[in-house]
Amino acid sequence: MKTIYADNASSTRIADEVINAMMPYLKDKFANPSSYHSAGREVRLAVEEARRQIASVIACDSDEIYFTSGGTESDNWAIKGAARLCAAKGKHVITSKIEHHAVLRSVKALEREGFEITYLETDEYGFISPESLEKAIRPDTVLVSVMFANNETGAIQPIEKLAKTAKKHGILFHTDAVQAFGHIPINVKELDIDLLSFSGHKFNGPKGIGGLYIKRGVSLPVLIDGGNQENGRRGGTENAPAAIGMGEAARLAAKDMALQKERLELLRDRLIGGLAEKIPECIINTPPRNALPGIVNVSIGVAEGEALVLMLDLKGIFASSGSACMSGSKDPSHVLTAMGRDEKTAHGAVRFSFDRYTSQEDIDTILAVFPETVNKIRSVTRL
Numbered sequence: 001m002k003t004i005y006a007d008n009a010s011s012t013r014i015a016d017e018v019i020n021a022m023m024p025y026l027k028d029k030f031a032n033p034s035s036y037h038s039a040g041r042e043v044r045l046a047v048e049e050a051r052r053q054i055a056s057v058i059a060c061d062s063d064e065i066y067f068t069s070g071g072t073e074s075d076n077w078a079i080k081g082a083a084r085l086c087a088a089k090g091k092h093v094i095t096s097k098i099e100h101h102a103v104l105r106s107v108k109a110l111e112r113e114g115f116e117i118t119y120l121e122t123d124e125y126g127f128i129s130p131e132s133l134e135k136a137i138r139p140d141t142v143l144v145s146v147m148f149a150n151n152e153t154g155a156i157q158p159i160e161k162l163a164k165t166a167k168k169h170g171i172l173f174h175t176d177a178v179q180a181f182g183h184i185p186i187n188v189k190e191l192d193i194d195l196l197s198f199s200g201h202k203f204n205g206p207k208g209i210g211g212l213y214i215k216r217g218v219s220l221p222v223l224i225d226g227g228n229q230e231n232g233r234r235g236g237t238e239n240a241p242a243a244i245g246m247g248e249a250a251r252l253a254a255k256d257m258a259l260q261k262e263r264l265e266l267l268r269d270r271l272i273g274g275l276a277e278k279i280p281e282c283i284i285n286t287p288p289r290n291a292l293p294g295i296v297n298v299s300i301g302v303a304e305g306e307a308l309v310l311m312l313d314l315k316g317i318f319a320s321s322g323s324a325c326m327s328g329s330k331d332p333s334h335v336l337t338a339m340g341r342d343e344k345t346a347h348g349a350v351r352f353s354f355d356r357y358t359s360q361e362d363i364d365t366i367l368a369v370f371p372e373t374v375n376k377i378r379s380v381t382r383l
């Protein structure tokens with residue numbers, strides 16, 4: 001059976017170009033990038049080239065990019081590090097209700113250290129308003145962390161206005177850009193961002209590698225004591241093959257971004273239009289504008305998202321009922337709940353997410369199979 005992978009917000013296929021770029025560094029070019037001999041220096045050059053390729057995706061300098069093990073580590077470092085850095089000034093942190101659990105649980109950890117957390121609400125489309133941020137800011141606020149784009153619905157937040165609101169008050173601004181990086185244009189200087197998290201496997205790079213943009217001058221505390229790697233802020237021998245792979249993924253993403261964005265937006269709108277037509281009572285949770293090119297989130301009132309995902313799986317279609325990290329949990333999506341969806345709607349969501357390997361044929365197969373699946377469940381539940 002031909003399968004369709006429509007769960008790219010959880011993880012993407014590693015590009016062949018990325019594997020090819022990594023392979024020499026998994027085999028012959030294995031030297032430690034910190035070694036002084038020429039074998040080591042050759043690896044060092046490739047790691048630094050990867051850093052430059054990544055920096056150019058968000059228009060920063062390469063010495064502002066720090067490699068980590070992924071999005072989760074970057075979020076932990078940025079949030080706990082920035083809050084502790086500024087703790088003498090104040091112990092109030094602002095985030096939103098729709099963040100990834102890497103952020104939500106990092107601020108929870110801060111709460112146990114005596115920080116107070118304010119969670120911003122969203123409107124019905126899942127957007128956070130700069131006015132609500134302005135109102136939440138207090139004299140003791142030291143950090144604002146709001147995600148660039150949401151991993152469940154695809155809603156792109158008004159990051160420039162949010163960041164400028166924080167900066168106006170002299171407050172550090174972090175954004176979890178794991179879903180946005182490599183998919184939509186980002187310029188950290190124009191947007192006035194201090195800290196930005198990203199992850200290799202969300203843009204056709206390898207898993208277990210990601211990074212944090214730390215604006216020059218922000219002296220985030222050391223994450224891992226050890227050698228002088230990553231400017232002495234994260235010790236340990238670099239994962240050179242993965243960093244080089246992520247660099248190649250960044251190059252590919254930047255090269256094809258405009259093309260892929262336009263192509264995926266058409267596919268996304270084709271799926272949304274088709275679903276609305278074939279399942280008239282469905283609720284599209286992806287906002288009609290300011291959304292990522294490759295995410296469609298839809299709620300069907302007839303069954304739990306997880307049941308729908310399993311039925312799609314039997315037909316060879318791999319989708320998700322929200323975020324992969326929280327599957328198995330019985331709670332409805334915290335993102336859809338924050339958007340004001342009732343429990344049935346928040347429980348009944350399915351997310352389809354696409355990437356450079358998704359074709360129009362894939363979309364049309366989903367449009368043929370999914371409504372049929374929904375009707376089947378409906379006829380059973382009506383018996």
Ligand SMILES: *Cc1c(COP(=O)(O)O)cnc(C)c1O
Nearest residue numbers: 070071072100102151178179199
């Ligand atoms: C996937 C994801 C993460 C976690 O990234 P990992 O590299 O898997 O740790 C964090 N935030 C968002 C928005 C994500 O989609």
